[in-house]
Amino acid sequence: MKNLQRLIPILEWLPNYTRSRFKGDFIAGITVAIILIPQGIAYALIAGLPPIYGLYCALVPQLVYAVFGSSRQVAIGPVAMDSLIVATGVSTLALAGSDSYIAIAILLAFMVGGIQFLLGVFRLGFVVNFLSKPVISGFTSAVALTIGINQFRNLFGVDFIQSDQIQYVLEDIWFTITDFNSHTTIIGLISVTVIIILRKINKKIPNALIVVVAGILTIRYFGNDFVDVAIVKDIPSGLPSFSFPELDISQMKELLPIALTLVMVGYLETISIGKSLEAKQDEYKIRPNQELMALGLSNMIGSWFKAYPSTSSFSRSAINQESGATTGMASLVSVFMVLITLLFLTPLFYHLPKTVLAAIIIVAVFGLVNIKEAI
Numbered sequence: 001m002k003n004l005q006r007l008i009p010i011l012e013w014l015p016n017y018t019r020s021r022f023k024g025d026f027i028a029g030i031t032v033a034i035i036l037i038p039q040g041i042a043y044a045l046i047a048g049l050p051p052i053y054g055l056y057c058a059l060v061p062q063l064v065y066a067v068f069g070s071s072r073q074v075a076i077g078p079v080a081m082d083s084l085i086v087a088t089g090v091s092t093l094a095l096a097g098s099d100s101y102i103a104i105a106i107l108l109a110f111m112v113g114g115i116q117f118l119l120g121v122f123r124l125g126f127v128v129n130f131l132s133k134p135v136i137s138g139f140t141s142a143v144a145l146t147i148g149i150n151q152f153r154n155l156f157g158v159d160f161i162q163s164d165q166i167q168y169v170l171e172d173i174w175f176t177i178t179d180f181n182s183h184t185t186i187i188g189l190i191s192v193t194v195i196i197i198l199r200k201i202n203k204k205i206p207n208a209l210i211v212v213v214a215g216i217l218t219i220r221y222f223g224n225d226f227v228d229v230a231i232v233k234d235i236p237s238g239l240p241s242f243s244f245p246e247l248d249i250s251q252m253k254e255l256l257p258i259a260l261t262l263v264m265v266g267y268l269e270t271i272s273i274g275k276s277l278e279a280k281q282d283e284y285k286i287r288p289n290q291e292l293m294a295l296g297l298s299n300m301i302g303s304w305f306k307a308y309p310s311t312s313s314f315s316r317s318a319i320n321q322e323s324g325a326t327t328g329m330a331s332l333v334s335v336f337m338v339l340i341t342l343l344f345l346t347p348l349f350y351h352l353p354k355t356v357l358a359a360i361i362i363v364a365v366f367g368l369v370n371i372k373e374a375i
Helices: 001-006 018-044 051-056 058-070 080-090 099-121 126-128 133-150 150-156 166-179 182-201 207-223 249-280 286-301 315-320 329-349 354-366
Strands: none
Touching: 001 166, 018 051, 018 080, 018 207, 018 354, 051 329, 058 286, 058 329, 080 099, 080 133, 080 249, 080 354, 099 126, 099 249, 099 286, 099 315, 099 329, 126 286, 133 166, 133 249, 150 166, 150 182, 150 286, 150 354, 182 207, 182 354, 207 329, 207 354, 249 286, 249 315
C-alpha cells in the first residue's frame, strides 16, 4: 500500500479526507478558478492559439496532477512563461492560429510530457540543478519583452507588424503609433492601471476577472459608442474531444530543442513554487522525481484532450495556499468550475474586448522581465 501511495499520492490524503478540510479547499478551488479562466483565455492568445485552448489546458492537466502530484497546493494549468515559449517555437513551423499550428502545439505537449515522465521514471530530477539561472532569466526576459510588445497591436487597436525580431516591431510602432484607436486605447490603458493597482493592494483580488467583467459589460451595454473596439466574439462551448497527437518524426526533431526548454523551465517552476509552499506546512514532502512524473502525465494525457504544454503557476499556487487549500481537492474544485465554463459559460465572453486581454497579457509578461538578475 505504501508503494502505491508513493506512486499515486492522492491515496495518501483522500482516504482520511474530512468535511472540515473541504471548506478551505472549496473556497481555494473557486478562487483559483475565477483567476484561471480569464488568464487561460489570455495565455492561449500569448501562445498563438484560439482562446478555448487556454481552458482545455486548465482542465485535464490539472485533474491528472491532483492525482499524481506530490504537492497538495500547487496549481497546474496554462502559464505566461510556457505560452511564450510555445509561441516562440511553434511560430517558426506554422502560421499562428492555423490548424497545423494547433496540431504542432498539442504534439509539443505530448513530447514535453513524455520527456518529463521518463526523467521521473529514471530518477533524473537532479539534472535541473545544472541549468544556469542567468540563462533562464535572460531567455525569459527576452521572450517576455517580445510577446508583450507584440500585444501593443491589440492594446492600441493598430495593426502593427508581428515579429519575433523586436527591432522591427518597435520601428513600426514608432512610425504608426499616431494611428491608435482612442476607444481601444482608453479601455486597454484603464485595464492595465486597474490590474497594477489591484495587484499592489492585494494579490488575492481576482484582478483579471474584474477587468474582464468590466470590459464585457462596457461593450455589452454601451456597444454603440464602442463599435470600433475589436472583441473576442465566438468561443466554442463543449468539452475537448479525445484524440492522439499526430506523430510526425521530422516535426518532432525540429521541436526537440523547444520541448527540452519547456521540460526544464516547467519542472523548475513547479519545484520552486512547490518547495516554497512545502516550507509553510509539515503534512507532506515534495518528491522531485514524482513531480516530474506527475507533470509528464499531465502534459501527455492533456495532449490527448487538446491541451498545449502546461505547468504550475506561481501566482495561482500562492493564492491557492493563502485561500485555505490543504489538499488536491482544491484543484478538483477548479477543474469542475472550468468544466461548467466550457459547457455553459463561453457565450458570456462574446463581448470581451481584445484590448482587455492584451492588458492582462502585458502586465503578466512584463512581470517576468528580471532586471535585477541581469544587473
